Amino acid sequence: MAKRTIKLNIKLPSGVQATPQLEAKVTAAANAVVEAESGDYLEAQKLAKELAGKGITISAEELLKRKASKSSSGTKKKTAKKATRKRTVLTDAKKKALVAEIKKGAKTPALAAKYGVSTATVMNIKAAAGLTKKRK
Numbered sequence: 376m377a378k379r380t381i382k383l384n385i386k387l388p389s390g391v392q393a394t395p396q397l398e399a400k401v402t403a404a405a406n407a408v409v410e411a412e413s414g415d416y417l418e419a420q421k422l423a424k425e426l427a428g429k430g431i432t433i434s435a436e437e438l439l440k441r442k443a444s445k446s447s448s449g450t451k452k453k454t455a456k457k458a459t460r461k462r463t464v465l466t467d468a469k470k471k472a473l474v475a476e477i478k479k480g481a482k483t484p485a486l487a488a489k490y491g492v493s494t495a496t497v498m499n500i501k502a503a504a505g506l507t508k509k510r511k
Contacts, residue, residue, distance in 0.1 A: 381405075415439065463491040465500070473497065474504045 383405060387393060419435035419442075426433055465473070469490065476486060483501075487494045501507055 381409075415442075465490060465492065465496075470500055473500055474506070477501055477504070477506055 383401075385401060391397075416435060416439065419438040423433055423435045423438055473486060473490060477497075477500075483494050483497045487497050490497070498507075
């Protein structure tokens with residue numbers, strides 16, 4: 376692999392002087408990054424050469440691209456652990472309060488969220504109270 380040079384211009388915050396120690400640290404950090412990246416590239420070149428010997432034509436760049444896409448797509452969000460949920464039981468007093476709110480014109484989804492039950496439960500209580508129309 377041919378040697379190439381990279382020139383870096385780093386803008387320092389005001390008040391920070393470019394000392395030889397700072398330059399040495401920056402150079403060491405840049406060299407470490409180059410070593411890490413070139414190591415991956417050299418491995419990819421070696422693998423591409425090995426695959427070419429087996430009749431598979433693929434470039435080192437393509438191998439690196441596939442590796443990068445595979446590693447980024449493999450990370451998934453962790454889901455929260457599901458705990459057992461206690462079933463909400465409405466007392467007679469709560470059912471009466473729910474029916475009173477239905478009569479006032481409250482919406483079913485809002486009531487379901489307020490009382491911690493499903494919309495189907497609210498509809499069942501509504502039907503039991505005789506607040507629904509029969510089908511024709």
